Amino acid sequence: MRVLGVETSxxxxxxxxxxxxxxxxxxxxxxxxxxxxxxxxxxxLASRDHVRKLAPMARQLLQQHHISQSDIDGLAYTAGPGLAxxxxxxxxxxxxxxxxxxxxxIGIHHMEGHLLAPMLEAESxxxxxxxxxxxxxxxxxxxxxxxxxxxxxxxxxDDAAGEAFDKTxxxxxxxxxxxxxxxxxxxxxxxxxxxxxxxxxDRPGLDFSFxxxxxxxxxxxxxxxxxxxxxxxxxxxxxxxxxxxxxDTLLIKCRRALQQTHCQRLVMAGGVSANQxxxxxxxxxxxxxxxxxxxxxxxxxxxxxxxxxxxxxxHLKTGKQESxxxxxxxxxxxA
Amino acid sequence: MKWHxxxxxxQVALGQRLGEVIDRKALIFLQGDLGAGKTTLARGLLxxxxxxxxxxxxxxxxxxxxxxxxxxxxxxxxxxLADAEELEYLGLREMLAESAILLxxxxxxxxxWLPEADLxxxxxxxxxxxxxxxxxxxxxGQHILNxxxxx
Numbered sequence: 001m002r003v004l005g006v007e008t009s010x011x012x013x014x015x016x017x018x019x020x021x022x023x024x025x026x027x028x029x030x031x032x033x034x035x036x037x038x039x040x041x042x043x044x045l046a047s048r049d050h051v052r053k054l055a056p057m058a059r060q061l062l063q064q065h066h067i068s069q070s071d072i073d074g075l076a077y078t079a080g081p082g083l084a085x086x087x088x089x090x091x092x093x094x095x096x097x098x099x100x101x102x103x104x105x106i107g108i109h110h111m112e113g114h115l116l117a118p119m120l121e122a123e124s125x126x127x128x129x130x131x132x133x134x135x136x137x138x139x140x141x142x143x144x145x146x147x148x149x150x151x152x153x154x155x156x157x158d159d160a161a162g163e164a165f166d167k168t169x170x171x172x173x174x175x176x177x178x179x180x181x182x183x184x185x186x187x188x189x190x191x192x193x194x195x196x197x198x199x200x201x202d203r204p205g206l207d208f209s210f211x212x213x214x215x216x217x218x219x220x221x222x223x224x225x226x227x228x229x230x231x232x233x234x235x236x237x238x239x240x241x242x243x244x245x246x247x248d249t250l251l252i253k254c255r256r257a258l259q260q261t262h263c264q265r266l267v268m269a270g271g272v273s274a275n276q277x278x279x280x281x282x283x284x285x286x287x288x289x290x291x292x293x294x295x296x297x298x299x300x301x302x303x304x305x306x307x308x309x310x311x312x313x314x315h316l317k318t319g320k321q322e323s324x325x326x327x328x329x330x331x332x333x334x335a
Numbered sequence: 336m337k338w339h340x341x342x343x344x345x346q347v348a349l350g351q352r353l354g355e356v357i358d359r360k361a362l363i364f365l366q367g368d369l370g371a372g373k374t375t376l377a378r379g380l381l382x383x384x385x386x387x388x389x390x391x392x393x394x395x396x397x398x399x400x401x402x403x404x405x406x407x408x409x410x411x412x413x414x415x416l417a418d419a420e421e422l423e424y425l426g427l428r429e430m431l432a433e434s435a436i437l438l439x440x441x442x443x444x445x446x447x448w449l450p451e452a453d454l455x456x457x458x459x460x461x462x463x464x465x466x467x468x469x470x471x472x473x474x475x476g477q478h479i480l481n482x483x484x485x486x
Contacts, residue, residue: 084425160391
């Protein structure tokens with residue numbers, strides 16, 4: 001079975017083809033350049049740009065790989081969660097194409113796509129595993145028993161980890177969204193100068209809270225500023241203390257989730273999982289636990305069509321499909 | 336009306352009292368820098384409406400709806416909004432017409448589009464804790480403030 005997957009939940013237009021042999025093709029067009037001028041994702045701009053990009057991208061992908069409509073057995077699109085306008089564009093496009101081609105189609109949960117993304121790698125995890133999904137919009141720990149069997153173990157009660165990165169970057173004057181820049185700055189920071197709290201680690205449970213770290217960073221930034229202070233170094237030291245606190249908190253909760261479920265496989269996915277120090281720390285921790293960590297390649301950490309094609313391939317294979325009336329769900333819990 | 340609040344718990348408590356005294360409908364602006372505690376106050380207000388679950392930041396989703404037994408409450412964060420016109424697409428006009436509470440962070444991003452708030456809450460960093468200033472923008476806002484002071 002060969003599946004065309006479409007992802008348009010936020011500001012990335014992703015399109016990909018997956019079949020029994022593996023990932024055949026995948027293309028992502030990012031709107032970050034457009035949005036950089038506005039300092040974030042702008043919902044209506046996002047949907048307008050998906051409209052512009054989607055059809056030409058699909059045509060080009062099929063041509064480049066010499067695939068015609070008769071070679072496609074089914075189609076999948078992200079049905080939520082995400083920005084309503086952006087989701088509608090992808091859903092309407094994919095559902096219409098499926099109707100015109102007389103193929104089955106299915107709507108996919110965006111987070112299911114993310115947590116299955118590591119399955120696209122040569123070294124993919126067996127079930128069951130624990131998935132840590134960390135991005136600008138989500139921080140969740142999920143127990144994955146099999147495809148379609150997900151149990152939410154914990155999640156952020158306020159800001160997502162990526163959001164905390166972006167907002168802290170903004171507080172330090174690094175622009176918005178500046179998470180990756182904050183991580184770069186942290187490399188030159190002194191890990192011993194400031195000690196930030198590890199929120200919600202002193203009590204049982206697997207929920208996260210990152211909102212307080214942002215405030216802690218702000219307070220530190222305000223109180224440490226003086227005419228003689230080296231501001232660039234101060235920023236770097238705060239960035240380092242902040243990143244250490246986030247990584248440490250994620251590690252503590254992951255360890256707890258693994259122990260609680262007697263599981264030794266951890267999958268990390270979502271935009272923040274591209275953070276190198278976080279990856280190294282997670283790998284080290286799993287090594288020390290005689291377990292193994294799995295990650296998607298960097299370009300499959302962020303939003304992409306490959307993960308949607310893959311999840312769609314699984315569901316369509318079992319005979320699942322949707323009627324012509326499609327629906328999107330901007331807010332949609334996975335489990 | 337001005338308060339000095341020592342910590343996050345005090346912010347939640349103020350929000351909670353506010354949530355308790357609002358009848359059904361109110362347009363409330365929450366203003367202040369990043370990290371001032373706008374979402375913390377919103378969390379308190381939702382507690383005051385009987386909501387016990389997590390109150391996540393709406394920065395990413397722009398809007399988080401809470402459909403509660405006491406009436407609907409919409410928590411919005413317009414930080415990432417570039418053009419006020421986009422509020423049409425979010426369905427804000429319909430929400431304003433509803434008998435609901437609208438809590439709006441970063442309302443200045445929608446200047447000229449949003450009507451005057453019943454209450455505008457300004458949160459600022461103080462020497463220790465936060466200073467919170469509540470400004471009334473309508474008779475129904477005044478009514479809420481009176482209730483708050485008599486409680």
